[in-house]
Amino acid sequence: DAGVIQSPRHEVTEMGQEVTLRCKPISGHDYLFWYRQTMMRGLELLIYFNNNVPIDDSGMPEDRFSAKMPNASFSTLKIQPSEPRDSAVYFCASSSTRGLPFREQYFGPGTRLTVT
Amino acid sequence: QKEVEQNSGPLSVPEGAIASLNCTYSDRGSQSFFWYRQYSGKSPELIMSIYSNGDKEDGRFTAQLNKASQYVSLLIRDSQPSDSATYLCAAVMTTDSWGKLQFGAGTQVVVTP
Numbered sequence: 001d002a003g004v005i006q007s008p009r010h011e012v013t014e015m016g017q018e019v020t021l022r023c024k025p026i027s028g029h030d031y032l033f034w035y036r037q038t039m040m041r042g043l044e045l046l047i048y049f050n051n052n053v054p055i056d057d058s059g060m061p062e063d064r065f066s067a068k069m070p071n072a073s074f075s076t077l078k079i080q081p082s083e084p085r086d087s088a089v090y091f092c093a094s095s096s097t098r099g100l101p102f103r104e105q106y107f108g109p110g111t112r113l114t115v116t
Numbered sequence: 117q118k119e120v121e122q123n124s125g126p127l128s129v130p131e132g133a134i135a136s137l138n139c140t141y142s143d144r145g146s147q148s149f150f151w152y153r154q155y156s157g158k159s160p161e162l163i164m165s166i167y168s169n170g171d172k173e174d175g176r177f178t179a180q181l182n183k184a185s186q187y188v189s190l191l192i193r194d195s196q197p198s199d200s201a202t203y204l205c206a207a208v209m210t211t212d213s214w215g216k217l218q219f220g221a222g223t224q225v226v227v228t229p
Binding site for chain 1: 148150152158159160161162165204208216217219221222
């Protein structure tokens with residue numbers, strides 16, 4: 001079975017540019033999570049969706065960040081405009097509440113973002 | 117106070133020995149706990165989940181849960197160099213019924229040959 005798929009795997013961009021990260025969750029999973037990981041702050045939850053609906057976006061750092069989930073198999077995280085402090089690894093994860101295992105989250109390979 | 121706390125390490129373990137990792141959590145009502153392994157430059161990989169008090173074994177890994185003490189641990193038996201990684205403890209907080217996980221900062225384990 002395919003796991004969580006993320007693209008691109010690496011992104012290098014200049015300050016001020018728009019960045020779009022993409023995620024395809026595991027088929028059948030009804031939860032999707034976006035995380036950011038840095039050495040200083042560790043793994044931070046940015047936003048999560050249930051059945052394509054955003055549930056909690058309190059972790060989104062600023063209005064420059066936005067996320068959408070137009071359907072059950074696709075989500076995007078957009079940063080506009082990007083800043084050097086946005087440099088991090090961004091992970092997407094998904095989980096299912098149907099049956100067991102319950103609430104186990106499975107992570108994608110991540111997107112390493114570098115903003116110069 | 118952080119909701120999930122772990123020693124950052126590094127925890128140095130001789131090859132073949134038992135590595136013992138500890139995690140405490142602040143939400144007494146938490147019911148679901150997870151251990152993730154993260155190799156450098158890779159994504160977190162789920163290795164254990166535990167929901168009931170006691171021990172749960174899977175291969176060389178044993179997770180232990182003590183809800184009264186709000187304590188979760190992970191034992192790695194017969195440690196191998198390939199076990200060198202950062203181990204993240206995570207818990208579902210009762211303040212959130214939607215499945216959001218609270219992660220600890222992680223414990224770095226170094227297995228020395």
